[in-house]
Amino acid sequence: MRVSRFLLSTVRETPAEAETVSHQLMLRAGMIRKLAAGIYSWLPLGLRVLRKVEKIVREEMNRAGAQEVLMPAVQPAELWQESGRWDQYGPELLRLTDRHKRDFCFGPTHEEVITDLIRREIKSYRQLPANFYQIQMKFRDEIRPRFGVMRAREFLMKDAYSFHASEASLGETYQVMHATYSRIFQRVGLEFRPVAADTGAIGGSHSHEFHVLADSGEDAIAICSKCEYAANVEMAQALPPLGKRPAPGQPMQTADTPGQHTIEQVSRFLKIDPKQTVKTLLVKGTGGVIALVLRGDHELNEIKVAKLPQVAKPLMFVTPGEVELAAGCEPGSIGPVGLKITVIADESAVRLADFVCGANVNGKHLVNVNWGRDAAEPVVADLRKVVEGDPCPDSGKGECGGTLSIRRGIEVGHIFQLGTKYSEAMQATVLDEAGQSVIMPMGCYGIGVSRVVAAAIEQNHDDNGILWPDAIAPFQIALVPIGYGKSEKVRETMDKLYGELVHAGFDVLLDDRDERPGVIFADMDLIGIPHRIVIGDKGLAKGVAEYKGRRDKQPRELPLGDVIGMLHQTIKS
């Protein structure tokens, strides 16, 4: 492609409305333009990247035996009523009415449509397993769309749905999809992690998210230093420190702590490490108020707590009045000593000896408290979020001995074992080998294709612009002639090289504008072309061209005749 025939719409200024780097750079590079809140047009430059991601996704889904289909964007309300989601989904579902006053929605997802399709088309276990995918624009009416295409309302999604005659078969396809997603993000060229995830509202029993690692990511992920373990911080199992609980040392004493409520305040006041304190929270239990005890430096993990059998659903904290009734004090002074209610303590808190806790008296704390001696031995459970340095709960392949670090991630893919949530509601059955009608277990597998583009930028950029991986760069090679309009020799050499590179199958952008080299270099850096070849009269006199990889600090010269061979060796595709 020649720039003279291409809509290169770069912008120097950082657009004020863009908060994230990827949003800023996608606007500045001329990849996207906003049409309305959360609704974007893809300009030629951006679409080239989007299509490359799409192509990799399609190739790998096909390779995994999934069959491509294309379902409508506009879906009738009846199917959503059948699954129960017409009422459940809330205002993110863009509802609409056709000219005959029938209710439809612009599909944010297609479980209902595919389940309806497959219950009609597939009758026998012999046609299973089967996995169907599509790559399509979806709409989710986010209340606050932001970050450009990262959290847009209209977005390009690959969604896949698998159907099975047994749970075992679902498990197999789930593993195939897990491997396929890993291959996809490897091919795209991103650092990523499959992360064990909570299944949340979609339902189902088993799920992984695929996260692109980037400091700007919205999600915190716990990653092992040694093994492949990765989990959402909310989901990661928190292990206590190695070793046993030390024996009690000092006798328990009461300390005055007037006006000191938080762990930070109490620790500073008593000059003690927060790790040597515990905090106690009261929540509603299934049989009255219960106390939760955590080490002072740890945070409650509400998702874990909500799953405890002793805890009432949904998780509810008690009011200060109820605290007063149960513990006889304000919320900042509760402690496990002498409490008459069920006490559940996190494993790390249970390992402490000689710790500090509230005295259940306003303005007082207890020091040198010990479980079993001063406070009754509590129920033990995992109540907390993991922190940097926690032991790895390991990936299930044996104890790895690594420790966890907390990274930020951007969710770009999600695989679920849905089970029979939809197939049961919609009576999607097949006949099994014995001729019995069985409900098909289902899996679903999504990739936010447009989001991958933004995530790739969040992970790969510098002050000058985007750093595209070769596989999804809009163009792989930028050809920059110095004096294209002035030097016949430069023009002829560049045109010949351009023709040869295109013929060899490379995606090449020849900047044939009448612009200063500095302007061209800035544009090519901004739009992130990974490989740049510069040719000018000076170099031609010596028979050399100049090459610079986008991540290189300095350009280097090489003989003109070596350019094509070097690019073949350098560019992975």
Next chain:
Amino acid sequence: MRVSRFLLSTVRETPAEAETVSHQLMLRAGMIRKLAAGIYSWLPLGLRVLRKVEKIVREEMNRAGAQEVLMPAVQPAELWQESGRWDQYGPELLRLTDRHKRDFCFGPTHEEVITDLIRREIKSYRQLPANFYQIQMKFRDEIRPRFGVMRAREFLMKDAYSFHASEASLGETYQVMHATYSRIFQRVGLEFRPVAADTGAIGGSHSHEFHVLADSGEDAIAICSKCEYAANVEMAQALPPLGKRPAPGQPMQTADTPGQHTIEQVSRFLKIDPKQTVKTLLVKGTGGVIALVLRGDHELNEIKVAKLPQVAKPLMFVTPGEVELAAGCEPGSIGPVGLKITVIADESAVRLADFVCGANVNGKHLVNVNWGRDAAEPVVADLRKVVEGDPCPDSGKGECGGTLSIRRGIEVGHIFQLGTKYSEAMQATVLDEAGQSVIMPMGCYGIGVSRVVAAAIEQNHDDNGILWPDAIAPFQIALVPIGYGKSEKVRETMDKLYGELVHAGFDVLLDDRDERPGVIFADMDLIGIPHRIVIGDKGLAKGVAEYKGRRDKQPRELPLGDVIGMLHQTIKS
């Protein structure tokens, strides 16, 4: 692909709801399934065809220098209000409201969005001409969607929009698009015609429709037997028969025609050829009622008449009461003799001598009427639809001497010179060479991608199913083993051939089901695979396979070793 891993959902019975052959065959072959009125899911088989058409369209648009973009499906009302179409478009525009109560529509077309985009991005004539296209699902809320994907509500469209600094540049791009569309439909493998068309409601000055010829087409097209001339019957210029008007023969006489009103009735009653009669219709003119005279066997062309300067806009026929006032008789008895109002006669009617017409007296006609002698010489104009056998008005390349035949066509593409309709309303300007702000002339160019699939079937089918052209067949080759599950030799030979053909780049469907050959043959014929190879133990004993092209009457044997070479030679791609 192996059938065992593919959703082959063929149906024997013709679905009752399908009126057209393509709709019936797309349902029977398992290409599409209805989700709601005019809204279809594409199954894997159908999508393969759709994607092949899409690929050809994309390649040819790129080759023509057009740049691919992707604009949102959901468009804000403000832009449509700016162009004036929010109020004009009517109920076919699917309007919707987001959670913040803002008005949007599901785009049926994208003139407003692209014009808004380009007025922001392109500032100088140096960036022009530029042509942008996208391939995307559109929605048009048809009041009566039918014929499957032929007239669906949600449909896949390629729409392109070009921008220019001058009308001359628009004309050039228009010619490029004309040639591009011809290449696209040639590559798809269809018999088609570019047809001069009325621009209708979209506005603009110059337009061609691309029609796939098929007996079931909704549109009548006049095509020359000798040259490339083709036009919508409504648009085709109607020439009079060659030669001059004969001299008057007999004197005019009055004939009693009691109860005879129509041309058919009068001709039969008077035993005269309808071609020797004229019919007279009264319409409202700009200065009172005017009479239109046509030869009895011809039909009024309302589009041509509406454009006459003497005729009031919009075209209105007068009431029987007004006929009585103007002609003194009922509508079935009007004639040009003695009329006191303006008479406009079609050229063919003006060539008649000794003709029959109404006498302006109920129950009476005049015979042997002659222009200039009995009736005043009328204003002459082209008022009629062309008919089979009319002289070709020629394609503008000199008189061709051919005659017109009337064929049926399915409109699959449409190119327009829009002029400044949108760019003026939305103030899309650039600076020209002199630094003056000028409004950009625009062109727009559409292809109904999903419609092409249905049109291809309307043109290419027989009693057994679809006859796909090689270029868009879901699979090019069907491999049919006789006894795949029983004969190891057959299985091995087939698997090897399958691998080699796939490796050679062919799209191959291996039917590895445990079905009778008759069932497999019927399925492969129904889904229209163009080339079929059968291998069984009998043939293997002789070292031969059986080949049958989908359009061949009989299969033929060929040595196993020649199969791949033969397929390479036979399949155009």
